[in-house]
Amino acid sequence: DTGVSQNPRHKITKRGQNVTFRCDPISEHNRLYWYRQTLGQGPEFLTYFQNEAQLEKSRLLSDRFSAERPKGSFSTLEIQRTEQGDSAMYLCASSLMVDVYGYTFGSGTRLTVV
Amino acid sequence: AQSVTQPDIHITVSEGASLELRCNYSYGATPYLFWYVQSPGQGLQLLLKYFSGDTLVQGIKGFEAEFKRSQSSFNLRKPSVHWSDAAEYFCAVGANQGGKLIFGQGTELSVKP
Numbered sequence: 001d002t003g004v005s006q007n008p009r010h011k012i013t014k015r016g017q018n019v020t021f022r023c024d025p026i027s028e029h030n031r032l033y034w035y036r037q038t039l040g041q042g043p044e045f046l047t048y049f050q051n052e053a054q055l056e057k058s059r060l061l062s063d064r065f066s067a068e069r070p071k072g073s074f075s076t077l078e079i080q081r082t083e084q085g086d087s088a089m090y091l092c093a094s095s096l097m098v099d100v101y102g103y104t105f106g107s108g109t110r111l112t113v114v
Numbered sequence: 115a116q117s118v119t120q121p122d123i124h125i126t127v128s129e130g131a132s133l134e135l136r137c138n139y140s141y142g143a144t145p146y147l148f149w150y151v152q153s154p155g156q157g158l159q160l161l162l163k164y165f166s167g168d169t170l171v172q173g174i175k176g177f178e179a180e181f182k183r184s185q186s187s188f189n190l191r192k193p194s195v196h197w198s199d200a201a202e203y204f205c206a207v208g209a210n211q212g213g214k215l216i217f218g219q220g221t222e223l224s225v226k227p
Binding site for chain 2: 033040041042043058093099106107110
């Protein structure tokens with residue numbers, strides 16, 4: 001069990017560019033979640049998947065954000081036409097039996113939009 | 115709508131002193147409650163969780179939390195704080211098993227030698 005892996009760890013991009021982040025969950029976990037965390041705040045829910053199905057999407061998630069989880073394994077989060085307000089830490093988590101194991105978080109991808 | 119309030123943004127305690135971090139939640143039914151800890155630039159580590167049963171929950175690193183339905187609270191406690199406990203602590207509530215979590219704003223803990 002290697003935990004939840006997120007790549008890249010850091011990303012600096014120019015405003016208007018597209019970026020894509022990857023999350024590899026714990027292999028047997030069927031649910032995968034994306035959160036966004038800005039400085040001094042708690043994580044905010046963005047979206048989550050059960051296997052390959054996207055079950056819930058936050059209203060915070062604008063049309064510029066899209067997430068996929070093909071084949072129910074890894075997931076990608078894409079932000080199109082980045083804005084400075086998108087600068088944040090993007091956290092991924094996965095779960096199987098939350099009442100036993102809780103949610104396991106990755107170390108996050110820090111995005112800086114300049 | 116669910117919400118979580120952590121009234122204390124920053125707390126400083128002396129090493130060896132006891133600690134209590136407050137968490138209040140708003141949710142109509144029985145919530146699923148969590149405490150996570152985050153070190154700078156890192157992800158979140160689960161300290162403990164409450165789903166049902168005994169309202170006093172034991173976690174890792176010597177932490178415990180008590181669910182009090184009448185007060186809508188889930189406060190985190192530790193009898194003796196170590197310098198390595200300095201970090202950001204987040205309380206979170208879930209509406210159903212496996213669904214999204216709603217986090218509080220966090221409490222930053224500093225430990226004085």
